[in-house]
Amino acid sequence: MPGADTGTRALVVLCAAVVVHxxxxxxVVMVRRGPEVGFAPGLWDLPVGKTERGESVSAAAVRELWEETGIRVAEEDLRLAHVVHGARAPKGPDGFVTVVFxxxxxxxxxxxREPxxxxxxxxxxxxxxPGEVVFSTDRILAACAERDPAAVSLHGWG
Structure with missing residues (x-):
C-alpha cells in the first residue's frame, strides 16, 4: 500500500558538492582523492561530502568546501547545478544522492586542508x-561552464 510504513527505511547517503567557478x-576548483581513501583513490573530484544529522544540504556544501579547500562561500550565493543519484554507495546500502551547487x-x-x-x-x-574523474564530474563541469540548466545523472540503475 503506498505510504504504508513497512518498518524498513532507506539508507541513502545525502551529499553536497560545490563547483567554484x-x-x-x-x-574551477578540483580535488584529487588521495591513494589511501576508500572511495575512488587517485581520481579528480569536486569538493564534496556527506551531510551531518540535522544539516541542510546547502549548509553541508558550505561546510565541506571550507573543510576541504579553505574557500568560503555564502549559502545564499549557491545555485543548484546538478543532482547525481547513485544506486550504490560504500556507506549507504541504498545508494547516494549528491546535490551539486x-x-x-x-x-x-x-x-x-585535508591531506x-x-x-x-x-x-x-x-x-x-582531467580525464580520471569520479562519476560524471567532467560532464557536470562542462554543463556548468556552458551554463546549462540543472540536470540529473544516474549511476548503477541498469
Whole structure:
C-alpha cells in the first residue's frame, strides 16, 4: 500500500558538492582523492561530502568546501547545478544522492586542508579537466561552464 510504513527505511547517503567557478579566468576548483581513501583513490573530484544529522544540504556544501579547500562561500550565493543519484554507495546500502551547487562568489584561495583525504587541491582550467574523474564530474563541469540548466545523472540503475 503506498505510504504504508513497512518498518524498513532507506539508507541513502545525502551529499553536497560545490563547483567554484572563476568564469573570468576559465577555471574551477578540483580535488584529487588521495591513494589511501576508500572511495575512488587517485581520481579528480569536486569538493564534496556527506551531510551531518540535522544539516541542510546547502549548509553541508558550505561546510565541506571550507573543510576541504579553505574557500568560503555564502549559502545564499549557491545555485543548484546538478543532482547525481547513485544506486550504490560504500556507506549507504541504498545508494547516494549528491546535490551539486555552483558558486560564482567566494573568498580565499584553494589549499589542501585535508591531506589524509586528498593529495591535490587546485584551480583547473575548464578546457583541461582531467580525464580520471569520479562519476560524471567532467560532464557536470562542462554543463556548468556552458551554463546549462540543472540536470540529473544516474549511476548503477541498469
Amino acid at each position: 572563476d568564469r573570468a579566468a576559465g577555471r 555552483t558558486a560564482g562568489r567566494w573568498e580565499g584561495e584553494p589549499v589542501n 589524509t583525504k586528498h593529495d591535490r587541491v587546485e584551480w583547473v582550467p575548464v578546457g583541461a579537466i
